[in-house]
Amino acid sequence: MDKTGRNGIRIGDLNSGNWVEKYNILKRKHLTLLSNFNLKVDLDLNELEDDFFKSVEVLKRFNFIDSEEYLNNSLNNGKQILAEGAQGSLLDIDFGTYPFVTSCNTTVSGACSGLGIAPNKIKNVIGIFKAYTTRVGSGPFPTELVNEIGEHIRKTGNEYGATTGRDRRCGWLDLIALRYSIIINGVTELNMMKTDVLSGFKSLEVCTSYNINGIETQTLPFDLNSANIKPIFKTFKGWSEDISKVTREEELPIELLEYVSFIEEFVEVPIKLISVGPDRSETIYRIK
Numbered sequence: 001m002d003k004t005g006r007n008g009i010r011i012g013d014l015n016s017g018n019w020v021e022k023y024n025i026l027k028r029k030h031l032t033l034l035s036n037f038n039l040k041v042d043l044d045l046n047e048l049e050d051d052f053f054k055s056v057e058v059l060k061r062f063n064f065i066d067s068e069e070y071l072n073n074s075l076n077n078g079k080q081i082l083a084e085g086a087q088g089s090l091l092d093i094d095f096g097t098y099p100f101v102t103s104c105n106t107t108v109s110g111a112c113s114g115l116g117i118a119p120n121k122i123k124n125v126i127g128i129f130k131a132y133t134t135r136v137g138s139g140p141f142p143t144e145l146v147n148e149i150g151e152h153i154r155k156t157g158n159e160y161g162a163t164t165g166r167d168r169r170c171g172w173l174d175l176i177a178l179r180y181s182i183i184i185n186g187v188t189e190l191n192m193m194k195t196d197v198l199s200g201f202k203s204l205e206v207c208t209s210y211n212i213n214g215i216e217t218q219t220l221p222f223d224l225n226s227a228n229i230k231p232i233f234k235t236f237k238g239w240s241e242d243i244s245k246v247t248r249e250e251e252l253p254i255e256l257l258e259y260v261s262f263i264e265e266f267v268e269v270p271i272k273l274i275s276v277g278p279d280r281s282e283t284i285y286r287i288k
Contacts, residue, residue, distance in 0.1 A: 002026065007025075007026060007029070008026070009022055009023060009026060011059070011064055012064060014056060014059060014060055014064075015060070015064060027045075067115060067116060068115065068116025068117075069116075071115055071116065071117060072116070072117070072121075075117075075121060081115075081117070083111040083115060083117075085106055085107070085108070085110060085111070086106060086110075087102055087106045088106060088181075089106055089107050089181040089184065089185060090177060090180075090181065091106050092104075092105055092106045092107050092110075092184075093105060093106075095107060095184050097139050097140050097224045097225065100137070100138055100139030100140065100225075107184055107185050108122065108125055108185045108186060122186075124188050124189065125185055125186050125187045125188050125189075126187070126188070126189055126190070126191055127181065127182055127185060127187035127189070127190045127191070127269070128190075128191045128193060129178055129181075129190065129191070129192060129193065130157075130173075130192070130193045130194045130197075131173065131192055131193065131194055131195045131197065131198050131259075132153055132157075132170060132171065132172060132173050132194070132197065132198065133170070133171045133172065133173055133174050133177070134157075134159055134168045134169060134170050134171075135168065135169045135171075136161060136166070136168050136169070139225075140224040140225045140226075140229075141169055141171060142171075142174060142207065142210065142224070142229050142230075142231045143171035143172045143173070143174045143205075143207045143231050143233075144169050144170070144171040145170055145171045145172065149201075150169070150170045150171060151170075153170040153197060153198075154167060154168060154170045156197045157170070157194050157197040172204070172205040172206060172207060172231075172233065173206050173207065173263070174207045174231070175206055175207055175208055175263065175266050175267065176207060176208075176209065176210060176218055176219070176220055177220060178263075178267055179218075179266065179267045180219075180220040182267055182269055187269055188269070189269065189270055189271075189272045190263075190264075190267070190269050190270065190271045190272065190273075191271070191272065191273040191274075191275070192260070192263075192271050192273070192274050192275065193275045194275060195243065195256065195274055195275060195276055196242075196243050196244050196275075196276045196277050196282075198238065198239075199238075199239060199240065199241065199242060199243055200238070200240055201238035202237075202238050203235050203236065203237060203238050204235070204236045204237075204238050204259065205233040205234070205235055205236075206233060206234050206236065206259075206262070206263075207231040207232065207233055208232060208233065208234045208266065209231075209232045210229050210230065210231060210232065211229070211230040211231075211232055212226065212228055212229050212230075213228050216232065234262075236255065236258065236259050236262070237255045237258075238255060239253035239255040239256050241253050243256065243276045243277075244276050244277035244282055245276075245277075245282075246276055246284065247284070248284070249274075249284055249286055252274075252276075252284070260274065270286075271286065272285065272286050273285055273286065274286065
């Protein structure tokens, strides 16, 4: 809020002689906002500020740089930059499942606005997705499995929040959402994670369209929160083999290869990597 209100403190301010003054102005602003709610807040600012100012002194030991200058000079000198996006594309403030989103751009555009890299500098865009779908917290989830299948996926895939430990919601793969994410990110290749979690199912479901108020569509709607959205599935035969020790694509079950081929044809982007286990070595690179 301070950033969009254009009065936030930035890292570069810490090198200025009046950053404490800026801080005090901002503090008074927030205390005034709190007072408007008539809340009884147990707030010991003296203790919090003591830790805060000590932390600032630690930060000031670092060499502050203009990241946009540094990164663009690196590109001009032939170096490569790997940028990793945070969270999922459908949590994007502009193109996600609003209002169940985060407060920033989680799509590829975030690399431009966050790093100062021009769009034409971006080359390969690797889209990383699970062989099924998950969501943390509230928000729309058309393919969610609120049953023993969803619970099995959660336990097998260890789908619990890394920080909070809370359950992740699990469901079948939603190709409408995946294709939408590919479009808004300009994805050039896909990596499919946690494929081994689906081993043991007699059959798998994949969402290929939505039924919205009686009309079938393959387009992600403006408001995915509508209760009138019903997923339409295509059924695939499952596989029973343990694939975690497979090292070559041709050793994978034919049912899995058919599953992969259908996804590629539907989204029109090649899947170049398949993860068959949690270890780094349990990865199959495909030459396509």
